Every structure is written in C-alpha cells, then in structure tokens.
Amino acid sequence: MRKKPHKVRRLTLYTPMSDLDSELLARCLGKKQRGWEDFVDRFLGLVLHVIDHTALTREVHLGRDDRDTLCEKVFMAIAHDDFRLLRHYQGRSSLTTYLTTVVRRVVVRILLNNALVGNDRRTG
Numbered sequence: 001m002r003k004k005p006h007k008v009r010r011l012t013l014y015t016p017m018s019d020l021d022s023e024l025l026a027r028c029l030g031k032k033q034r035g036w037e038d039f040v041d042r043f044l045g046l047v048l049h050v051i052d053h054t055a056l057t058r059e060v061h062l063g064r065d066d067r068d069t070l071c072e073k074v075f076m077a078i079a080h081d082d083f084r085l086l087r088h089y090q091g092r093s094s095l096t097t098y099l100t101t102v103v104r105r106v107v108v109r110i111l112l113n114n115a116l117v118g119n120d121r122r123t124g
Helices: 019-029 035-057 064-087 095-113
Strands: none
Touching: 019 035, 019 064, 019 095, 035 064, 035 095, 064 095
C-alpha cells in the first residue's frame, strides 16, 4: 500500500506596509485630493536614485534632460491605466521594494527601446 505524500504548507511571510504608505496608496488609488501629488513627492527620490543606478550599471550616461524625461515616463507608467501597476501591488514586499523593481523594469525597457541608448550616450 502506497503512502499518500504529505502536503507541504508554504509559509508566506508578507512585509507589512507602513501606515503612511498604506494611507498614501489608498489615497492615490482612491483619487483623493493630492493623493497622486503626495505619492510623487514621497517616491521622487527613490525613482531618481533607481534611474541613476540603472543607467550606471548599464553604462549609459544620462544628461539632466534625459534623466527628467525618464522620471516623467516612469511616473506616467505608474499612473497608466488607472494606476494598474499600483493596483497589482500585493504586499509581498514593502511598497518601496515593489516600486524599486517597477521603476528598474520601466527604465530598462525605455533605455532598450529608445534613442537614450544611442552610441553618443554611452560612456567609455
């Protein structure tokens, strides 16, 4: 007689979102007054840091205008389709970690598909 395999329960640990981030996300998704503006104010530094780091690791020199354009496109991607990227956040990581991943993916996609990666933009 064959034994039934034991079911293995997976322990899923979720990083609790800070009260500030939770309230900010709810205001943004609920389209409350200044929700989006406060979201941008809170995460602008993170977005710029990820843009700079991603460009550096890909050996792409960004001028101020290119950096500003990327930042604008990142926030447009986050707001696109009624904040779809934010609505997909499931709390499996901190909001900051999730946004870091989102920003990096958006920036890489833009760099690969745009003239920002032209030979005159490469360092070295």
